[in-house]
Amino acid sequence: MKLTDIKKLKVPELRSRLKELGLDVKGLKAELVGRLWSASEAGQSGVDSEEEPKLQNDTSRTPAAPTETVDVRTQSPSPPTEAGVTTRSELDHTREVTDSATQTETDTGLPAPQRGSELIPERVPEYQAEQGHAEGPREDRRAQSSEGMARGRAFYEFKEEIRYKRAKSPQPAVNREEAEEEDEVRLNPYDSHLHFEVGPDCGCGQPRFWARCPSLWSGCRLTHGVLQGRVGFEVRLERKLLTTQPEEQEDMDPYGLRVGWSTADASLLLGEDEFSFAYDGRGKKVSGGMEEDFGEPFSEGDIIGCYASFSTDAAVELSFQKNGRFMGVAFSLNASVLPRCPLFPHVLCKSCSVRFQLDPTAPPWYPGPPGFTSLAALSAGQRVRSTSAPSSRAQCEVLLMVGLPGSGKSHWARTHMKEHPEKQYRLLGTEELLACMISGGQRDSRLQQASQCLTDLIKMAAQTPANYILDQCNVLFSARRHKLQLFTGFRRRVVVVFPSADEWKRRLFQHQKSDGEQIPETALLKLQVSCSLPEQQSDLLEELQYxxxxxxxxxxxLQEYKDEARRLLPPVPKQDKKKPRLHKKRPHPHGPPPSRRMQWTALNGWTDARLNMQSWRQQQQPRYWSAAYQDQGYYYRDFGDSGYEGHW
Structure with a gap:
């Protein structure tokens, strides 16, 4: 069944089908659609997997042995096989996944690799702005129709702030300290995008927002790197998370994967930095944003081996293999190109899940080139440990940027990050997420997706000890208060970037010219009217800096901006005070309105009886009717919103 057909079903039909499959029927429609689609996809994969082609590197096969079921959560990764693998995944009420794999044996007598992620297969967004759900107090529907598509980053940032106007105060987070195994090689959540989800065993991962933002790339490095010797590691493309191509992304690959090496201070976008070297799933090698043809494309179930050979003169050769077949040397780097610093295994994925072979006691999935040792099997003295994560929020700080669009917040934040590399700030902002969308979709669509994801990332950041910079406008007091309360326990610094009028106009023009988008004048004026600057408050922040x-x-x-903006803005449209006649009932002049029976009798000439009954009711209950009808005006009173905060 296609995803489009599932979306057309009504809620009762969705629940009926889920009940037939034995799945949970509670939740919103978006959750029911995701649950049914996940089950449908799993059911189809069980049929299709029997027809999967065999791996290309083998020329002969032996009959498959009887199948055996293996629990992915309890058994460690195993060597590869040539036979197809069947995976079923189910999304239950608590969104936990129980995966099992049907495996066959080959002539080597080794079991097949497990395919099935320990991660949640699909997450339903908490809110879906693109479907017209309300996101704030009488917010921007009129503005959207008037401003058209010329919105830009400032529009979505201010729209995100309006959500906090009537939001409940967040509860303080519980400080959980987790002990880390310093000698264990694993995926490093502290050295990854916040939107990369690491599995419970720290050996697998996937993008966190793949369902709502399929074009978002998410990267992660391992906890240990190497500086000498001949070392390698293996990564398996576990499964595709998108089986249908979104309409707005038909011109791009629905999923992608890059594996390779990078230095500790390189960008998490593998292949986009100078000291970042990747083998791309499209059959290319990528470094510094430059692509060249290399090797073969790889798909679901393929296993990629990555190998680094260090020589005595500090030169490095990086090579790759696919399913045990050597693809060749992709990068030859001498000491003048690559400074003498450790290289860390690195993965970057889009709409797919991956798994590393990190068990030091297990054999490799495929034998590597002669003389190479698995990174996980190296002794502690031969590996280099990356910086450990802070153990509590008291060791961390958050910088909340405040300023009008184009004032220079992002420039200041990036400069501050370069001046303090030891703090390893994580920059949370719309532009940072847009940079992770290497390709795909119109800018307005990507801005909308980035704004939605950013709200969730801020909540997650408050639960994850690290140093953060929130690069947004943050011009509303309610938004600043809510975010600062989220980060209770951190050292909270508010940085206000507010230049002179002439300098702001120059920067704003430069910003609009470089981004190629024009902020509508009316929208900018409304933003100035709503803006407020922070003051020192001991209960919300520890430091305020202009x-x-x-x-x-x-x-x-700012007061001059507000006065000028109010003068130039058109008057706020008044709410229509006229209500339907049904809602404007008035007391009957002679008591309560006649009943249907009395009306019928009146039509048949029984006027005296009707008048007598009305007179009797008026004498018995005169106060009741007058009070009841007078109170109706209260329930239909129009309160409305003042100002411009809810109209942009």
């Missing part, structure tokens, strides 16, 4: 104009001058200039 990096351009001093606080007094900034407040004075």
């Amino acid at each position: 990096v351009e104009l001093p606080q007094e001058q900034a407040q004075t200039l």
